[in-house]
Amino acid sequence: MHTSPPRPAKPQDNAIIFDDARVTRGDRVIWRNGSFSIPTGSVTAIVGTNGAGKTTMMNVELGLIPLSAGSVTVLGSPAGSANARIGYVPQSYTSEVDANITSEQSVLLGLTGMRFGIHPVTRAQRDKARRAMEFAGIADRARYRLSQLSGGQRQRVAIAQALVSDPKLLMLDEPLANLDLASQRATVHVLARLNRELGTTIQVVAHDLNMLLPILTGAVYLLDGHPHYAAMDEVLDADLLTHLYGTQVQVVTTPQGDIFVTPSPDEPQDATQDVHDPTEVAQFHHHHGDRPRRVDHDEEGRQ
Amino acid sequence: MSHVNFTFDPQWWTTLHAPFMGNAFLAGICIAVASGVMGYFTIARHSTFAAHALAHIGLPGATGAVLLGLPVSMGLGIFALGGALTIGALGKRASQREIATGTVLAFATGLGLFFARLSTSATQQMQSILFGSILTITNGQIVGFVVFDAVLILLLAVIYRPLLFSSLDEQVAQAKGVPIALMNVAFMAVMAGVVTIAVPAVGTLLVFALVITPAATANIIAPSPFRSMLIASCLCLVSIWGGLAISAMFPAPPSFIIVTISTLFWAVAKAVNGLRQR
Numbered sequence: 234m235h236t237s238p239p240r241p242a243k244p245q246d247n248a249i250i251f252d253d254a255r256v257t258r259g260d261r262v263i264w265r266n267g268s269f270s271i272p273t274g275s276v277t278a279i280v281g282t283n284g285a286g287k288t289t290m291m292n293v294e295l296g297l298i299p300l301s302a303g304s305v306t307v308l309g310s311p312a313g314s315a316n317a318r319i320g321y322v323p324q325s326y327t328s329e330v331d332a333n334i335t336s337e338q339s340v341l342l343g344l345t346g347m348r349f350g351i352h353p354v355t356r357a358q359r360d361k362a363r364r365a366m367e368f369a370g371i372a373d374r375a376r377y378r379l380s381q382l383s384g385g386q387r388q389r390v391a392i393a394q395a396l397v398s399d400p401k402l403l404m405l406d407e408p409l410a411n412l413d414l415a416s417q418r419a420t421v422h423v424l425a426r427l428n429r430e431l432g433t434t435i436q437v438v439a440h441d442l443n444m445l446l447p448i449l450t451g452a453v454y455l456l457d458g459h460p461h462y463a464a465m466d467e468v469l470d471a472d473l474l475t476h477l478y479g480t481q482v483q484v485v486t487t488p489q490g491d492i493f494v495t496p497s498p499d500e501p502q503d504a505t506q507d508v509h510d511p512t513e514v515a516q517f518h519h520h521h522g523d524r525p526r527r528v529d530h531d532e533e534g535r536q
Numbered sequence: 537m538s539h540v541n542f543t544f545d546p547q548w549w550t551t552l553h554a555p556f557m558g559n560a561f562l563a564g565i566c567i568a569v570a571s572g573v574m575g576y577f578t579i580a581r582h583s584t585f586a587a588h589a590l591a592h593i594g595l596p597g598a599t600g601a602v603l604l605g606l607p608v609s610m611g612l613g614i615f616a617l618g619g620a621l622t623i624g625a626l627g628k629r630a631s632q633r634e635i636a637t638g639t640v641l642a643f644a645t646g647l648g649l650f651f652a653r654l655s656t657s658a659t660q661q662m663q664s665i666l667f668g669s670i671l672t673i674t675n676g677q678i679v680g681f682v683v684f685d686a687v688l689i690l691l692l693a694v695i696y697r698p699l700l701f702s703s704l705d706e707q708v709a710q711a712k713g714v715p716i717a718l719m720n721v722a723f724m725a726v727m728a729g730v731v732t733i734a735v736p737a738v739g740t741l742l743v744f745a746l747v748i749t750p751a752a753t754a755n756i757i758a759p760s761p762f763r764s765m766l767i768a769s770c771l772c773l774v775s776i777w778g779g780l781a782i783s784a785m786f787p788a789p790p791s792f793i794i795v796t797i798s799t800l801f802w803a804v805a806k807a808v809n810g811l812r813q814r
Contacts, residue, residue, distance in 0.1 A: 295711045297710060297711065316711055316712060316713055317712070317713070319711070321707070321708055321711040321712075322708075323707040323708060323711075332579065332580040332703075332704050332755070332761070333754075333755040333756075333758060333759055333760070333761070333764055334704065334759075334760065334761060335759050335760065338760060338761070339704070339705070342697070342700065342701045342704065342705065343708070343712075345697050346697050346698060346700065346701025346702075346705075346709060346712065346714065347697070347698060347701065347709075347712050347713055347714055348697055348698070349694050349695060349697070349698060350693070350694055351693055351696070352697070376759075378759055391708075394705075394708065395708075
């Protein structure tokens, strides 16, 4: 597959900046102490266990959920005020489609759906929609109804809809969930091209990192109620991932150089599932800057 | 069943020219325009059950109005609007809460019955509120219908695209800055109006077949929102006018024929579509 090298980002050139951000729902703190910067032109995964607040993080970046403390800056503006330059693909493409609209009409709504008043669709808008669909590899289904498309095709329509307004930042919530292997590859391929050819910054909420590993430059991981950002070589650490997933995980490199994150096959019956040790975890959190963690491919867990 | 009279009435053409028929045909046009357009949005928003419930929420308003000596449409409209704004304020997801909606629907219907039993005139009107009486629509009602349609079309000219976007893709629309809460309230308020003008034709119980069913049929036929709305309006109009004509020929209530035609269109479209996809 494609191995696009992480593009070097100027330090001042950050697409997303979290500064001591905290989100609460009712009395419950979802996460707090979020301070990190995601470089422009990066491809980032948001990872964490169920309920860790991954989708919440995207909603914060879109300004849809207010922070209870701190600040989030997206594309140089406070969260929510740069949304015209953000493409957003929620997970809802998997839900039932009752409406009769075609792929093309759906993509066009990404351009025209915000406008009040009567605005006939122009030729330029149609051309734009066509180009976005070509980029997403779904142009041959332009006249199909959404209800006639498979989950993977509908997802690419949703990506085309997000692309049609030329976003600088593309955010996708679980884009690979519920897709078969071929559709997953097709989606990753679109994202890789988008990042490489148009320089779009991409952020992806993901459960399974493996499909995305070839294009990821970093990850935001939600661990113990704090979001952190780290470059990919730091994230690909069996210890960190074991903490992150709450189950024994190892990182394997094949002779071809492909990297896989996989549950340990030989986890003993009496192994403690929760391997958290507060002092160790604290080290994971705060010291990856001065203590670079290398991927140790032979490590078989920490028993 | 000693004697069922189901004979053809040769005077039907004359009947169709009676003055009350004129109003019925005009009402048909107004209802078809409103239902065809809003039916599409109702389906796209997965709010068909909520729309159906609005008619039932309007029932105690209608019988209560009779009790107080007010116009039926006024009471119906006020209650439907109140229900619509409540559901709308709770958000789009609330309109999908089937259990809450169904419970309120049943309670409202019961309350409507209670009001109806408090006076003899309301009891007499109960049947026409439940099942409609398109042949008794007054000139005043027609004026109200025309005004409503005009307001509806003007409003839609302004909010068409954001309403469509928020109906089809609420999360993305919200991220793009479409005021989805406002769209939701606007949609529900307009639906209350549509229900208010459709109930005199077919009644609270059958309104689904007039507002939602033609739109569902049109969705099968047409591949675009605008065309779907046009076709739904035509189907709705054919159902109402056909119902009026056939009920003039045969002794059957217009509501029954209207709902039957609408259902037949839907069933045929479903069947043809099913066969084609095989």
